[in-house]
Amino acid sequence: MRALVAGKTDKQICNNLRLTANLFHRLMRDLREKTGTDTNLSLTIWAQRRMKNCDQRVNTRDRYERPMTNHKVA
DSSP: OHHHHTTOOHHHHHHHHTOOHHHHHHHHHHHHHHHTOSSHHHHHHHHHHHHHHHHHHHHHHHHHSOOOOOOOOO
């Protein structure tokens, strides 16, 4: 999904993941079905929004985490 969002071509993604074109297209179809999207473009937009939301949650969680302290147990 990151490669798709980054604008890589199908061929580049297949080469990087060492997938055949048929397997890649089947996986893309399955992803579209699971996410409820119709096209690769809408799947890319879905993934981009999802990754953005995940990044925001991580940043928010990090901001409110308490720092680790060394408490000695007596």
